Amino acid sequence: MGINKWEQVVAYNPSGKVTVSLFDANHRLLWIDSGRWGEGAHFPSRCEFYLPFEQLGIIAGQNMRVYAEASQANSFQHCDRIPDEGDIQISPIPALGKTMFYILWAVILTAGIVLIKKSCYKDVPSV
Numbered sequence: 329m330g331i332n333k334w335e336q337v338v339a340y341n342p343s344g345k346v347t348v349s350l351f352d353a354n355h356r357l358l359w360i361d362s363g364r365w366g367e368g369a370h371f372p373s374r375c376e377f378y379l380p381f382e383q384l385g386i387i388a389g390q391n392m393r394v395y396a397e398a399s400q401a402n403s404f405q406h407c408d409r410i411p412d413e414g415d416i417q418i419s420p421i422p423a424l425g426k427t428m429f430y431i432l433w434a435v436i437l438t439a440g441i442v443l444i445k446k447s448c449y450k451d452v453p454s455v
Contacts, residue, residue, distance in 0.1 A: 335350075335351045335352075335353075335355070336348065336349070336350050336351075336379060337349040337350075337351065338375070338377050340366055340375045341366070343366070344364045344365070344366035344375075345362060345363070345364055345366065346362060346363060346364070346365040346366050346375045346376070346377050347360070347361075347362040348360065348361050348362065348377045348378070348379060350379060350383055350384075358383065359379075359380075359383045361378075365377055365378075391417055391418065391419050392417070392418045393415040393416070393417050393418075394415055394416055394418060395409060395410060395411060395414070395415045395416060396409070396410045397409045397410075
């Protein structure tokens with residue numbers, strides 16, 4: 329089981345406004361931002377938010393272990409949690425090393441060349 333170093337609070341207003349607050353383990357506010365990142369009146373149950381890695385002391389490519397809990401407004405009683413137990417490990421591509429980056433780059437480049445060649449030669453009549 330990991331140690332919770334931070335607590336992130338995301339407040340979502342169905343109008344589409346989202347406020348993200350980051351607190352340390354002693355409940356001191358470290359960072360806050362807000363914007364219209366929600367879906368608004370059409371899909372009031374979805375929103376997006378961000379939290380810069382530098383606020384968490386995480387460098388690019390570092391593994392992270394996260395979970396999410398939902399609660400009603402102004403309540404600290406959690407009504408849902410993802411996942412139900414434990415946490416989710418997120419491993420960005422740089423965590424896999426430079427070799428994986430080069431392999432991925434080569435695959436994407438090769439696929440692009442093949443698609444371009446196919447589109448260039450598809451209208452050429454055969455002899």
